[in-house]
Structures are given as structure tokens and as C-alpha cells.
Amino acid sequence: MLKILLVEDEPDIAELCSTEIKENILNTEVIIATNALEGYRKARMEAYDLIWTDYRMPKILGTDFALALRETSHNHNVPIVIFSGYVEEAKINCQIKDNIHYISKLSGVAAAVTILKGILEQRTKHLLDSKSKGQSNGKDKDDKQQISLESPLVKNFICSTVHIMQLMCNLTEIKQTNIKITTGHEDFSADVICVVNMSTNDISGYFLLAFTKKVFLKVAEHFLGDKHTEITKANSLAAVELSKIIFGHTRFQLNDQEKINLQREDPQLIVGKRISITGHRNNMAIISFNTDIGDFIIGINPIDNLIKE
Numbered sequence: 001m002l003k004i005l006l007v008e009d010e011p012d013i014a015e016l017c018s019t020e021i022k023e024n025i026l027n028t029e030v031i032i033a034t035n036a037l038e039g040y041r042k043a044r045m046e047a048y049d050l051i052w053t054d055y056r057m058p059k060i061l062g063t064d065f066a067l068a069l070r071e072t073s074h075n076h077n078v079p080i081v082i083f084s085g086y087v088e089e090a091k092i093n094c095q096i097k098d099n100i101h102y103i104s105k106l107s108g109v110a111a112a113v114t115i116l117k118g119i120l121e122q123r124t125k126h127l128l129d130s131k132s133k134g135q136s137n138g139k140d141k142d143d144k145q146q147i148s149l150e151s152p153l154v155k156n157f158i159c160s161t162v163h164i165m166q167l168m169c170n171l172t173e174i175k176q177t178n179i180k181i182t183t184g185h186e187d188f189s190a191d192v193i194c195v196v197n198m199s200t201n202d203i204s205g206y207f208l209l210a211f212t213k214k215v216f217l218k219v220a221e222h223f224l225g226d227k228h229t230e231i232t233k234a235n236s237l238a239a240v241e242l243s244k245i246i247f248g249h250t251r252f253q254l255n256d257q258e259k260i261n262l263q264r265e266d267p268q269l270i271v272g273k274r275i276s277i278t279g280h281r282n283n284m285a286i287i288s289f290n291t292d293i294g295d296f297i298i299g300i301n302p303i304d305n306l307i308k309e
Helices: 010-023 036-043 062-069 087-091 109-129 152-169 213-224 238-260
Strands: 004-005 026-035 049-052 080-084 100-104 175-181 188-199 203-211 269-276 287-290 294-301 304-309
Touching: 004 010, 004 036, 004 087, 010 026, 010 109, 010 238, 026 036, 026 049, 026 269, 049 062, 049 109, 062 080, 062 152, 062 188, 062 238, 062 304, 080 109, 087 100, 100 109, 152 175, 152 213, 152 238, 152 287, 152 294, 188 213, 188 238, 203 238, 213 238, 238 269
Parallel strands: 004 026, 004 049, 049 080, 080 100
Antiparallel strands: 175 287, 188 203, 188 269, 203 294, 269 304, 287 294
């Protein structure tokens, strides 16, 4: 059975689209989400054959939702259909190019479902014909490579962090409070840290996202929709997913605008009490943020790193 996730904030339109899909595409289950964050929470847990989303929705646009989907484990390459009365605006704002389709609401639901059938048929054929392709992210390291606070890498990670934490965690107040390059002797402590090893054509290193327990539990509650009093294996994955979404947003910006071939490996999650992260080179950017639920940091280091508990 095919499974389609339908994200639409207007109940009448959602019901009309769902009915039209089920009547015209046999053996199809339609799961409805009323906003992008609810849609993401469903998509992070389960694979879909296609995701159909509105563009203009409260708080999170369909294009930002689509970008977040590309960093999920289950739906990183799922066909995405943006069904909207603002297709041209959506095309301009969308940062992903592959496997995304636009259908104007002016064409009507019936016509949109016909296009949908064609997309699903192409996907089925592709899955049958495709072969697994490995991807290598190995790069030679240059220990003399330096990082600048004015570099596109740092600037885009900062902008992406603010943007994603506002959208996905509903943080109304977030501002950068401090930024510095380490000298190799600084330590900072956190209870939840996600490290993403990354590389470009010129450098390799890591991006990290770190929280204290108190702040992380609030972040996870906003992000996942469930309240917890302790860090668990399930809710700690929020740090991994947020890191991947922030990285994905940064990657699309850099690869599109700066032509920097930024790639990543699978994130490494570290959970404990007052874990110390030390950049043993004098070349790590540490950026602190203050929010309405507490402080957190990101770190960017394009050289080797040392993690100690």
C-alpha cells in the first residue's frame, strides 16, 4: 500500500485532497497533518512514498518543511509536492532542487492528483531500476587551514541555527551573544552534544550543537511535542535531527551561493554530565546563543578535534 503524508492547515482543503487521492490512486493511505511541525514529527518516524504540502502555513513555510525533510532518515529523498496558490514565490524561496514538484491550486485538486499519479509511477520505476550507490566523504586534511569569523562557513551556520531553532522549536527570542576563536586551551561543558563531521573541497572538521540538560529538555519538548523530565534515548535524538537540519540548511546555502561542496558524515551523539569538548588546535569558532528557554552553543572547527568525558 502506498502511503502519502498530506500537510495542509485548512481542514476543508485537506479533506478534499485526501478524498480525491484515495478515490483515484488505489491502495493508498493518506495521513493528514495540520501544520509543518506536525508533518515533520510524523515524517521523522515513518517513511512515505510521497509528501504533499501547502506552502503558506502558520510559522513554518512549506519550503522550510521540505528542507527539513531532506535531513530525516526515512524521507531524505521522498518526492515532495508543494500544492499552493503561491507557486512562483515557493520556487524562489525553495533551497532544494531535486525531487520537488510544484502544482498551483488554481489547477484544481483533480488535476493535481493526476500529476501525483505520474510522480508516483516514476518513483516506483526508479526504485525498481536503481542500484545502491556508495558515497565517500573522505578528504585530505590540511592542518594549516584557518577559519575566520567572517567566513561564509561561520556566517551561514549562525544564520541557519537561528532560523531552524526559531522554526522547529518555536523559540520566539533567540540572539547570538558571543563568538570567538579558541586558543586551544578553552573548555566548555554540556550534557547533550551532537557532533557532525564535515568536509569541503579544502578542509575537514566538525560542527557541533550543545545543550545543558535543562535547556535540552525544553528544546526537545518544543521540537517533539512531548514533555520529559529526563534525557532518554528517544528524546536525545532531537539533538541529532536538529543538527542535521541546521547542517542541511547551511549546506544548501553554501553549495548554491558560494559553490562550496559541503558534505557530512552521520552525526555522533554524546550524552552525559558536564561533558568537556576541547579543540586542541587554536582554530575553533564557539558561538553562544541566548533564548527564551536558556542558552546553548554551536562550535565550528575545520581542523582535528578532541572529545573528552
